[in-house]
Amino acid sequence: MGDLTGENSALMIPPSQGAQLAIDEFNAKSTNVKVELVKYDSQGNPDQAVPLAQKAATEDKIVAMIGPGFSGESRNVGPVLEQGKIPSITASATNPALAQNGWKYWHRVVANDSVQGPAIADFLVKAKSPKLAFVIDDAAEYGAGLADAVAKEFEAKGVKVERDKIDPNGSDYSSTVTKVKAANPDVIFYGGYYAQLGRLLKQLRDGGVTAIVSSGDGSVDAKLVEAAGKPAAEGAVLGCPCLIPYGSDVPELKTFSDNYKAKFGVDPLIYATEGYDAATAILKAIEAGNTTAEKINDYLATIDFKGVSKEIKFGPNGDIAANIIHIYQVKNGSLTWLGDSTQAQLS
Amino acid sequence: MLNDFLNQVGPSTVGGLASGAIYALIALGYTMVYGVLRLINFAHSEIFMIGSFAALFAILHMGITGPLSGFALAGTLLVLMLVAMAASGGAAVLLEQVAYRPLRRRNASRLAALISAIGASIFLQEFFALIVIPKLFDRPSQGRLQVPVPRLLERESLLTIGNVEIRNDHVIILVSAVIMMILLDVFVNRTRIGRGIRATSQDPETATLMGVNIDKIIRTTFLVGGAMAGVAALLYAMEFENLRYNVGFLLGVKAFTAAVLGGIGNLRGALLGGLALGLIENWGAIFFGSEWKDVIAFSVLVLVLLFRPTGILGESLQRARA
Numbered sequence: 165m166g167d168l169t170g171e172n173s174a175l176m177i178p179p180s181q182g183a184q185l186a187i188d189e190f191n192a193k194s195t196n197v198k199v200e201l202v203k204y205d206s207q208g209n210p211d212q213a214v215p216l217a218q219k220a221a222t223e224d225k226i227v228a229m230i231g232p233g234f235s236g237e238s239r240n241v242g243p244v245l246e247q248g249k250i251p252s253i254t255a256s257a258t259n260p261a262l263a264q265n266g267w268k269y270w271h272r273v274v275a276n277d278s279v280q281g282p283a284i285a286d287f288l289v290k291a292k293s294p295k296l297a298f299v300i301d302d303a304a305e306y307g308a309g310l311a312d313a314v315a316k317e318f319e320a321k322g323v324k325v326e327r328d329k330i331d332p333n334g335s336d337y338s339s340t341v342t343k344v345k346a347a348n349p350d351v352i353f354y355g356g357y358y359a360q361l362g363r364l365l366k367q368l369r370d371g372g373v374t375a376i377v378s379s380g381d382g383s384v385d386a387k388l389v390e391a392a393g394k395p396a397a398e399g400a401v402l403g404c405p406c407l408i409p410y411g412s413d414v415p416e417l418k419t420f421s422d423n424y425k426a427k428f429g430v431d432p433l434i435y436a437t438e439g440y441d442a443a444t445a446i447l448k449a450i451e452a453g454n455t456t457a458e459k460i461n462d463y464l465a466t467i468d469f470k471g472v473s474k475e476i477k478f479g480p481n482g483d484i485a486a487n488i489i490h491i492y493q494v495k496n497g498s499l500t501w502l503g504d505s506t507q508a509q510l511s
Numbered sequence: 512m513l514n515d516f517l518n519q520v521g522p523s524t525v526g527g528l529a530s531g532a533i534y535a536l537i538a539l540g541y542t543m544v545y546g547v548l549r550l551i552n553f554a555h556s557e558i559f560m561i562g563s564f565a566a567l568f569a570i571l572h573m574g575i576t577g578p579l580s581g582f583a584l585a586g587t588l589l590v591l592m593l594v595a596m597a598a599s600g601g602a603a604v605l606l607e608q609v610a611y612r613p614l615r616r617r618n619a620s621r622l623a624a625l626i627s628a629i630g631a632s633i634f635l636q637e638f639f640a641l642i643v644i645p646k647l648f649d650r651p652s653q654g655r656l657q658v659p660v661p662r663l664l665e666r667e668s669l670l671t672i673g674n675v676e677i678r679n680d681h682v683i684i685l686v687s688a689v690i691m692m693i694l695l696d697v698f699v700n701r702t703r704i705g706r707g708i709r710a711t712s713q714d715p716e717t718a719t720l721m722g723v724n725i726d727k728i729i730r731t732t733f734l735v736g737g738a739m740a741g742v743a744a745l746l747y748a749m750e751f752e753n754l755r756y757n758v759g760f761l762l763g764v765k766a767f768t769a770a771v772l773g774g775i776g777n778l779r780g781a782l783l784g785g786l787a788l789g790l791i792e793n794w795g796a797i798f799f800g801s802e803w804k805d806v807i808a809f810s811v812l813v814l815v816l817l818f819r820p821t822g823i824l825g826e827s828l829q830r831a832r833a
Contacts, residue, residue, distance in 0.1 A: 303802055329802035333761050335751040338526030339796035339804060346518040346674075359657055363753055370666045372676070390659050391753060 165216060165241070166233025166256070167208030176208070176233045179255040179439025181428050183230045186443035188427070190451075197450055201443075202226060206237050213237035214244060221248030227457045228252065228446045230439065235259035242267050251461035253445055255438035258381075258405060263483040269461050271478050273442050273471070274435070275405035275487040280380055281313025283489035284353070284403035287505040288378060289321045294350030296324045298375075300340060300364070302332040302356035310380045311355030332360050340364070341371040349375050357382040361400075362391020369396040376401060376510075384408070384434060384492060386499060394497040402492045403505060407437045407473040410492065410501045420472045441471035516797050521675030523793040529681045529750070531789020532688035536743035537766035538773070538781035539695065540603070540736030546712040546776040547732045550621060553628040554610065556763025557635035558603045558737045562744030563754050564639065565598030566591050567660050568647065570748075578665040587663065588683070588745070595748075596741035603737025604730055606631055612726075640756035660752040684746045691742050692782050695735065699778060704731055712776065765808075772812055774822030783823055 166176035180203065187201045202224055206213035213232055220226045221244060229245065229252040232238045238257040245252050246267055253271040254262075260276040275283075288294065297318045301311035308329075315325045326347045328340045344352065352368070352375050354361050361383045368377065381404035389397040409417035409432060420440065424432040449463035468477040477485040491508040492499045502508035537559055544552040569591055579587055610631040614624050640654040648658055670677040699705040707728045710718040719725055747762070748754060765788060773784025788808055795807030815823060 328800050331761075331802070331804070333757075335747075335753065335758070335761075336526075336530050337801070338530065339523060339793045339801045342519050342522040342526060342793070343796070343801070345522065346515065362657075363751065366752060370678075370680075372668075387656070391657060393659070393662065393752065 165204040165206055165213060165220070165229060165231035165237070168203060168205040170205075170207035170209075172208050172234075175256065175434055178433040178436035179230075179233065179442070181424070182255070182432065182436040182439030182441075183443035185424055185427055186440045186447060189423075190447045194451070197455065199447065199450060204231075206232060208234045208237060210237045210240040213241050217241040217244040221245065221250055226250060227455065228449075228460050230255065230442045230446070232257065235262060238262055238270075242270055245269050248457075249461070250457045251446070251464055253442040253464075255442045256406075256435045263479075263481040267482060269482075271442075271445075271464055271482045271484075273445070273473070273476060273484050274438050275484065275489060277310070278313070279487040280403060280405055280489050281310050282317040283487075283505045284378060284380060284491075285314045285317035285321065285323075287403065287489075287491055287508065288351045288353070288376070288401070289318070289323060291508075291510045292351050292376060294318075294323050296326065296347060296349045298326050298328070298344050298347055298349035298352045300328050300330060300344075300352065300354045302360055303329045304332060304356065306382060307332075307354075307356035309355070310382075311353065314353045314355065314380075330356075330360060330364060332356065335363055337364050337367050338371075341367050341373065344368060344373050344375075345371055351375055352377045354379045354383070358385040358388040359391055362388050362393075362397070365392040365400060366396045378402065381405060381434075384499065389494060389497050389499075397494045397497070400494045401510065402494075402499070403489050404434075404492065405489055406434050407488075407490050408432065408434055408492070408499070408501060409437065409472075410499050412501050416472055437471075437473035441473050441476055444471060445469075445476050518674065519797045520794065521673060523797055524790065525675060525677065525681055527790040527793035528786060529684045529789070530792070531769075531786035532685050533743045533747055533750075533762070533785075534766045534769040534788055535782045535785025536688050536691060536739050536746070537762060538770040538785050539692075539739040539778065541767050541770040542773075542775050542777060542781045543708075543732050543736040545770070547708060547729060548611075548615075548624075550611070550624050551628070551767070552606075552733075552736075553625070553763075554606055554631040554635065555603075555736070555740060556759030556766075557632050558599050558606065558759075559740040559744050559747075559762060560639065560754075560756070560759035561602045561635070562595040562599030562737075562741035563748045563758060564643065564648075564658075565741075566595040566745045566748045567658065567754055569594045570661055570663070571648075575661055575663065578662045580664070584664055588749070592687075592742055592745050595745040596738040599741030599744060600734045600738035603733040603740070607730060607733040612729075636756050636760075644756060655756060657753045657755045660748045660754060662752060663749050680750055684750060687742060687746060688782075691739060692778075695739065696778060698735070704728070708732055768808065768812055772815060772822055774824040777822065777824050780822055780824035787823070 167173050187199050191198050204216040206216055232241050233256050235257040251269045255273055258277045260278040299311050299315045301307040318325050328343050330337050330340055361379050378401040384402050384404045409421045445467055449460040454460045454463045474486045474488050479485050489505040491502045491505050493502055540555045610627045644654040645651050667679045668676045669679055707723045710723050711728045769784035769788045770781050773780025791811050792804045792808050796804050
């Protein structure tokens with residue numbers, strides 16, 4: 165379940181295709197059980213998601229759900245699935261509070277938002293040993309929240325922090341560039357989305373700022389390079405709880421990318437590997453002979469296998485045990501996966 | 512705090528003047544139309560937007576692949592400026608024909624013209640988001656996303672004084688803006704049509720009795736004001752290198768503020784107001800952070816209006832120096 169045709173469907177089509185791939189592979193192999201994927205298009209809207217979840221639970225009698233895609237709809241759908249005793253695994257809803265509802269049937273295969281900021285800050289501290297960091301945000305809920313978390317972690321690690329905010333609707337960021345230039349930081353972090361980061365990056369580089377520029381999952385988009393221009397985007401570092409196998413040569417990822425591309429004709433993008441892993445977890449439960457919702461849920465509590473994106477093992481609250489943030493860097497005009505934040509190396 | 516100020520005041524001044532020059536060029540359109548018709552042309556921000564997309568269209572179809580320099584750059588900028596001026600000026604004249612003239616013919620209230628202006632503004636934004644950007648710029652279903660503009664000139668530092676870097680793009684913006692202002696000032700004060708504009712703004716009825724063709728004067732006013740927005744649009748596209756269907760909105764608000772700050776209806780006031788607004792924003796950001804830019808700018812506006820209700824230079828240049 166997720167936004168399959170709406171405004172943000174670009175985020176939800178890859179994980180749904182990832183799940184489709186896992187299920188098709190399973191059906192091709194399995195002789196005694198076949199699994200059917202039913203798609204529920206909630207448009208990402210919490211109000212539309214609830215009746216769809218009720219239909220799924222009572223009429224369609226699904227045994228497990230992959231999704232919902234976003235945090236808002238997850239909040240509303242959670243109680244419905246609890247009542248129907250149907251396990252769910254979301255590949256992309258990252259709000260930390262979802263794990264604190266005491267839900268027994270809810271799972272998540274991606275690290276939550278409270279992990280991302282500190283992980284990115286720690287990575288930059290390790291890679292660049294900065295003395296001064298400049299943290300900028302777009303003064304909106306997601307961007308400012310992430311920037312606050314990053315700034316807090318920098319300070320905890322003894323890095324001095326200076327802050328500024330930009331107007332996401334504006335284009336002229338010269339006053340911010342002036343401040344950054346005067347501060348002369350070793351690293352810069354931006355909390356917000358790729359469109360504004362693109363404009364900001366261009367003006368920072370034109371203004372002669374050479375420090376490394378980093379951002380979070382809101383900026384993980386190939387359009388960042390278009391917005392900033394190739395020269396300015398080069399070297400930008402982005403963190404994301406998602407694993408996107410951009411040109412990776414790790415065998416498992418390469419196999420996944422090749423299979424995905426062969427089936428859908430496009431490269432796997434954001435949350436595709438997580439969608440695949442969420443489906444695989446459910447399929448493993450079915451493979452072990454569990455065909456009812458209740459039994460699948462019991463199996464998920466003890467599941468532990470190496471997925472494409474990470475090790476899939478759930479904590480008692482349903483959150484993923486491995487809180488991994490992945491690091492990407494723009495190289496030669498395209499995003500490149502460097503590895504998880506504890507191991508990635510900047511070139 | 513003081514240290515911050517001393518470190519940043521130089522670069523902020525340069526950045527503020529460059530932003531201010533663009534505000535000023537757009538402010539001219541508001542101020543001229545107000546001077547003649549006593550109407551705030553709220554669709555003027557879309558006139559600017561049309562000019563910027565016209566410039567981009569020309570850039571993409573002139574086969575410009577990389578940054579230019581020397582005469583090639585000067586020639587290209589001049590051609591692009593003419594394209595943007597023609598597009599914006601033409602659009603402004605058309606806007607006047609369609610959205611304002613029918614109302615004026617029927618002696619409709621000024622409020623009706625205001626609503627018509629807002630309607631035209633929304634129409635033009637949506638028209639670009641839904642049809643022009645997806646079709647003409649080959650970005651299907653991405654009409655609301657920003658469109659990148661290819662780089663026209665490589666930024667170079669021309670001169671460094673202390674920590675202040677004077678960059679070629681800032682010089683081009685300031686010099687073009689000032690030249691356009693001087694040309695406009697000469698046009699309004701020294702030509703026959705300019706005299707007509709001044710006469711109309713003083714007293715439309717008497718001007719008609721004296722043989723001034725009001726319709727022609729109004730059309731010229733829209734044409735010239737639009738053309739100035741076209742110049743601003745090209746400079747903006749060159750400097751910021753990204754455009755959106757609503758790119759004019761925020762700039763329009765700022766330019767309108769600049770016009771009021773300088774004294775609406777007053778051409779030199781628009782220049783002064785634009786530059787002052789750019790400087791106030793950037794200086795204020797040093798002390799309070801960039802998120803306070805608008806608060807500072809509007810606080811200053813309120814303070815100025817409290818003591819000088821007609822703006823820094825007063826309302827009507829035409830009256831003062833007729």
